[in-house]
Amino acid sequence: DSGVTQTPKHLITATGQRVTLRCSPRSGDLSVYWYQQSLDQGLQFLIQYYNGEERAKGNILERFSAQQFPDLHSELNLSSLELGDSALYFCASSVEGHYTDTQYFGPGTRLTVL
Amino acid sequence: AQSVSQHNHHVILSEAASLELGCNYSYGGTVNLFWYVQYPGQHLQLLLKYFSGDPLVKGIKGFEAEFIKSKFSFNLRKPSVQWSDTAEYFCAVNEIQGGSEKLVFGKGTKLTVNP
Numbered sequence: 001d002s003g004v005t006q007t008p009k010h011l012i013t014a015t016g017q018r019v020t021l022r023c024s025p026r027s028g029d030l031s032v033y034w035y036q037q038s039l040d041q042g043l044q045f046l047i048q049y050y051n052g053e054e055r056a057k058g059n060i061l062e063r064f065s066a067q068q069f070p071d072l073h074s075e076l077n078l079s080s081l082e083l084g085d086s087a088l089y090f091c092a093s094s095v096e097g098h099y100t101d102t103q104y105f106g107p108g109t110r111l112t113v114l
Numbered sequence: 115a116q117s118v119s120q121h122n123h124h125v126i127l128s129e130a131a132s133l134e135l136g137c138n139y140s141y142g143g144t145v146n147l148f149w150y151v152q153y154p155g156q157h158l159q160l161l162l163k164y165f166s167g168d169p170l171v172k173g174i175k176g177f178e179a180e181f182i183k184s185k186f187s188f189n190l191r192k193p194s195v196q197w198s199d200t201a202e203y204f205c206a207v208n209e210i211q212g213g214s215e216k217l218v219f220g221k222g223t224k225l226t227v228n229p
Contacts, residue, residue, distance in 0.1 A: 002159065044219075045218070055214060098215075099216075100165055102160050102163070
């Protein structure tokens with residue numbers, strides 16, 4: 001157990017819908033990262049937050065947004081869902097948000113868009 | 115932009131065989147390199163990392179990796195694999211772009227170790 005929790009574990013929804021994925025970092029970690037893992041693209045970095053502020057942005061679509069709340073949990077919002085958004089979404093956390101930090105990954109949320 | 119190539123999609127070995135998983139990256143500047151592992155049904159976890167110094171890095175569970183700058187490579191090795199090493203292995207490198215850093219992952223290599 002990495003100490004990072006993600007809910008829900010599985011999510012099945014329809015095209016055009018909107019979903020929210022939730023992540024709670026390890027106790028004491030200030031930074032949260034979101035990744036998308038799909039068969040064709042592999043593991044892709046989406047976005048990073050540090051202590052409530054956006055720190056780095058990757059290949060995140062405009063239909064996707066995220067935020068980190070004062071209690072340091074984070075939510076990833078996916079809207080106008082398409083079939084191609086079906087993937088495993090991972091959250092990770094680290095102490096300071098530097099890439100020398102070890103990132104601790106959660107178990108992931110499997111999103112299926114029908 | 116940085117890219118990471120993992121040469122083998124699926125490797126199948128017998129127990130006690132030696133393992134080497136290839137990883138090449140494209141960025142030529144200063145890099146930080148990582149290997150992560152995902153055991154079946156578990157979360158991704160760090161196996162080892164390289165920032166500077168001795169290019170031969172030792173990680174958990176008997177794994178090691180060698181950074182060869184001239185070859186842009188960071189191959190993962192283990193002299194004798196066990197059935198419990200069955201997992202998916204991901205190489206990653208940091209990329210610095212626009213003042214921020216991010217990790218770029220390879221597509222992973224699935225390792226199956228037969229008893």
